[in-house]
Amino acid sequence: MTVQSIERAFSILRALAIGPMGVTDLAERVDLPKSTVARLLASLDSQGVVTQDHSGGEYRLGEGLLEIAGAAQPGRNLVATARPHLIDLMEATGETAGISVVDNGSMYYLEHVEAESDIQVRNWTGDSAPLHSVPSGLVVLAHWPVTRLDSFLSHPLESSTRHTITDSDTIRASLSEIRELGYVWGYEEFAEGINSVAAPVISSSGGVEAAIHVHGPAYRFPQPDRTHDIGLQVSEAAKALSENLPP
Amino acid sequence: MTVQSIERAFSILRALAIGPMGVTDLAERVDLPKSTVARLLASLDSQGVVTQDHSGGEYRLGEGLLEIAGAAQPGRNLVATARPHLIDLMEATGETAGISVVDNGSMYYLEHVEAESDIQVRNWTGDSAPLHSVPSGLVVLAHWPVTRLDSFLSHPLESSTRHTITDSDTIRASLSEIRELGYVWGYEEFAEGINSVAAPVISSSGGVEAAIHVHGPAYRFPQPDRTHDIGLQVSEAAKALSENLPP
DNA sequence: AGGTACTGTTCCACGATGCGGAACAGGGGT
DNA sequence: ACCCCTGTTCCGCATCGTGGAACAGTACCT
Numbered sequence: 001m002t003v004q005s006i007e008r009a010f011s012i013l014r015a016l017a018i019g020p021m022g023v024t025d026l027a028e029r030v031d032l033p034k035s036t037v038a039r040l041l042a043s044l045d046s047q048g049v050v051t052q053d054h055s056g057g058e059y060r061l062g063e064g065l066l067e068i069a070g071a072a073q074p075g076r077n078l079v080a081t082a083r084p085h086l087i088d089l090m091e092a093t094g095e096t097a098g099i100s101v102v103d104n105g106s107m108y109y110l111e112h113v114e115a116e117s118d119i120q121v122r123n124w125t126g127d128s129a130p131l132h133s134v135p136s137g138l139v140v141l142a143h144w145p146v147t148r149l150d151s152f153l154s155h156p157l158e159s160s161t162r163h164t165i166t167d168s169d170t171i172r173a174s175l176s177e178i179r180e181l182g183y184v185w186g187y188e189e190f191a192e193g194i195n196s197v198a199a200p201v202i203s204s205s206g207g208v209e210a211a212i213h214v215h216g217p218a219y220r221f222p223q224p225d226r227t228h229d230i231g232l233q234v235s236e237a238a239k240a241l242s243e244n245l246p247p
Numbered sequence: 248m249t250v251q252s253i254e255r256a257f258s259i260l261r262a263l264a265i266g267p268m269g270v271t272d273l274a275e276r277v278d279l280p281k282s283t284v285a286r287l288l289a290s291l292d293s294q295g296v297v298t299q300d301h302s303g304g305e306y307r308l309g310e311g312l313l314e315i316a317g318a319a320q321p322g323r324n325l326v327a328t329a330r331p332h333l334i335d336l337m338e339a340t341g342e343t344a345g346i347s348v349v350d351n352g353s354m355y356y357l358e359h360v361e362a363e364s365d366i367q368v369r370n371w372t373g374d375s376a377p378l379h380s381v382p383s384g385l386v387v388l389a390h391w392p393v394t395r396l397d398s399f400l401s402h403p404l405e406s407s408t409r410h411t412i413t414d415s416d417t418i419r420a421s422l423s424e425i426r427e428l429g430y431v432w433g434y435e436e437f438a439e440g441i442n443s444v445a446a447p448v449i450s451s452s453g454g455v456e457a458a459i460h461v462h463g464p465a466y467r468f469p470q471p472d473r474t475h476d477i478g479l480q481v482s483e484a485a486k487a488l489s490e491n492l493p494p
Numbered sequence: 495a496g497g498t499a500c501t502g503t504t505c506c507a508c509g510a511t512g513c514g515g516a517a518c519a520g521g522g523g524t
Numbered sequence: 525a526c527c528c529c530t531g532t533t534c535c536g537c538a539t540c541g542t543g544g545a546a547c548a549g550t551a552c553c554t
Contacts, residue, residue, distance in 0.1 A: 003290040003512065005252045005541070010294040010315075017315050018350055019326065019357055023502055033543045038503060043250040047257040052502090061315070068257075068264050068308070069316035078310070145449045145489070202392050207454030242392070251540065252512070270531055280514045285532060299531090 008032060009040050013061065016050060020060035078210060079111045082201075085237040086113040086212065092233055095216035096121050099201070100136050101209055105152075107137045110210075121194055121215045132171055133160045135186035135198035136211035141171070142178040143200055143208040149175075163188045182239075183231035185222070193218050197231050199238035212238050255279060256287050260308065263297060267307035326358045329448075329459065332484040333360040339480055342463035343368050346448070347383050348456055350375065352399075354384045357457075368441055368462045379418055380407045382433035382445035383458035388418070389425040390447055390455040396422075410435045429486075430478035432469070440465050444478050446485035459485050 011030045015021065021029070027037040041059055044050040048064025082099045089097040090113045098112045106128035114123070131137030131152065141149060153168040165171060178184045183199040198213035214234055216222070222230055255277070262268065262276045274284040288306055291297040295311030329346045336344040337360045345359040353375035361367060378384030378399065388396060400415040412418060425431045430446040445460035461481055463469070469477050 002293050003252050003256075003287060004510095005250050005512085006256050006287065006290040007294065009250075009253050009256070010296065010311075013315050017317075018348065018355060024500085034502085035504085035543055035545090036541085039541080039543095040250060040253065042503090043253040046249050047254065049257065064257075065312075065316045068260050069312045143453050145453055148453075203454060207450060271529085282514055282516090282532085282534095283512085286512080286514095289532090 005040065008036070009044060012037065012040055012044070013049065013065075016059060016061050020058045022058045026059070082111065082210075082212060082241055083113070085241045086111070089113075089212070089214055089234060089237050090115055093214050093216070093221075093230055095214050095221055097212065097214045098124065099210055099212045101211075102131075102140055106130055107134055107140070107211070115216070121217065124215075129190050130158060130160065132157045132166070133164050133186075133190045134213075135184045135189075135196050136213050138171070138174065138184050138186070139178055139198050139200040139211050140208050142175040142184075143202070160190045161188055161192050165189065181231065182235040185227060185231065188218055195221050197222070197227075197234050199231075199235040200242075201238050202242045212241065252287065255283070256291060259284065259287055259291070260296065260312070263306060263308050267305045269305050273306070325457065329358065329457075329488055330360070332488050333358070333459065336360075336459070336461055336481060336484050337362055340461050340463070340468075340477055342461050342468055344459065344461045345371065346457055346459045348458075349378075349387055353377055354381055354387070354458070362463070366464060368464065371462075376437050377405060377407065379404045379413070380411050380433075380437040381460075382431045382436075382443050383460045385418070385421065385431050385433070386425055386445050386447040386458050387455050389422040389431075390449070407437045408435055408439050410439075412436065428478065429482040432474060432478065435465055442468050444469070444474075444481045446478075446482040447489075448485050449489045459488065 008030070012026060015026055015029045023034055023038050023041065026041075027034040030037065041050060041052075045052065045059075045062070048067075049062050050059050050065075051062040052059045078101070079099065086097040086099060094115055096112060096115045098109060100107045100109045102108070107130075108128045109124040112123050115121075129137065131141055141152065144152070149172075153171065157166040157168065157171075158164075159166055165174075174184070183197055186196050186198070188194060194215055195218045196213050196215040198211045200208045201210040201212060203209050212234065214230065258277045259273060262273055268276070270281055270285050270288065273288075274281040277284065288297060288299075292299065292306075292309075295314075296309050297306050297312075298309040299306045325348070326346065333344040333346060341362055341364060343359060343362045345356060347354045347356045349355070354377075355375045356371040359370050361370070376384065378388055388399065391399070396419075400418065404413040404415065404418075405411075406413055412421075421431070430444055432442065432444050434442050441462055442465045443460050443462040445458045447455045448457040448459060450456055459481065461477065
């Protein structure tokens with residue numbers, strides 16, 4: 001069913017992820033005979049995923065691992081796990097649902113599930129938006145440690161539309177509300193004619209790496225009496241996703 | 248000399264680095280029987296380094312790979328980046344300073360900087376301690392999302408010494424205080440005769456992955472009038488480290 | 495120097511373990 | 525209904541990995 005050597009190889013890699021170690025320590029840690037660990041390490045070494053400092057020294061994780069992992073674009077299967085939730089949201093609201101991640105100081109749109117409607121927001125996948133100008137960015141900011149938030153807000157904030165909020169104090173004030181509520185609405189702050197709600201996806205380490213959201217044309221979305229209702233749905237979906245995240 | 252299955256497993260991973268593929272394509276690419284590839288994939292899947300979209304679908308590289316690879320660089324120089332701060336702390340307090348990370352539900356002691364004193368706590372490097380029994384674990388718990396905290400506290404907590412706090416409500420109550428204060432003292436809770444302070448190292452995503460701490464013999468550490476003073480120093484050091492962490 | 499206590503590495507007979515051809519099961523497309 | 529493709533399971537065979545023990549270095553005390 002499952003291949004023993006692979007299982008063992010990866011427990012070795014995981015052990016090495018903690019820090020460089022020698023064969024003996026490693027063997028004890030993963031509870032395997034030293035000779036076995038040595039052989040597995042030799043194989044992993046020949047694959048370039050581990051290296052030893054000087055011949056006969058400690059082992060550490062190698063470049064080869066980064067080479068492979070580099071291709072695993074951040075959030076590749078975040079998308080896969082998120083999809084079902086996005087589809088639910090889309091069906092519940094009738095509007096486009098999506099997920100985005102923090103990338104290089106902006107929100108990067110990873111995936112979209114389109115509404116079944118003739119008029120809908122365009123596919124934003126692959127684009128980025130400034131954190132302060134989109135709800136998804138705001139929910140991320142709301143969960144950042146203060147020091148990081150301070151340094152972000154200390155740079156001047158640009159406007160995307162005439163509705164964009166660029167005053168750092170106003171933003172700061174809204175963040176605590178966002179933390180309480182669990183979601184936030186944005187009204188044409190990034191693009192004219194588009195409103196959206198977002199909620200944070202929280203990883204098991206407690207950090208916020210992503211947000212999911214629903215976008216719709218401002219003239220019909222949201223129905224004024226459903227803002228809280230829809231906000232809760234997004235928040236629920238985000239919470240559900242947070243819980244069955246891979247790590 | 249070299250383990251066949253590992254060699255094969257990594258050629259599969261390398262092939263998947265090109266892009267998501269099905270078993271058949273993959274088998275042809277790496278020139279192996281389909282059944283063999285399927286079995287290897289199943290193993291890799293159980294390790295979380297590959298995932299398939301929907302049961303019976305294509306395979307792609309998984310999050311687990313990033314988890315390991317992420318530690319390839321930053322993990323190794325976490326210690327390097329931390330060292331100067333630990334040395335500062337050690338010199339300021341005259342006691343041993345260290346850094347530990349969460350590993351497999353425990354705090355794992357990564358590195359120690361020894362006090363320049365004849366009597367000092369032993370080198371804890373490489374050992375692990377239950378999260379609830381050490382200050383470093385408590386500061387980590389204090390920054391976990393509630394759902395994860397709940398599941399941790401739902402398991403029975405073991406005592407290490409007669410001072411270990413095992414009541415989940417008592418712990419829960421102390422966590423909010425820890426969040427406010429930024430540090431926490433532990434008095435002989437994990438080992439008799441040892442007191443320690445810890446503060447959380449917060450990554451750029453907002454998650455807590457490590458803690459730094461100062462340990463000393465209970466008879467001289469801390470001087471009762473300096474608990475807050477020393478706590479602040481540890482907290483400052485942790486904050487400083489958090490800020491020049493590699494992303 | 496001479497020990498001692500480590501380290502990582504190699505050897506090799508044994509048999510558990512992974513191998514792979516072939517048969518199976520489940521979807522989509524036509 | 526078919527066909528063709530997918531990923532998955534089965535199972536006997538022997539290859540391949542296993543792990544104890546012996547080896548070979550190296551750093552550290554006496």
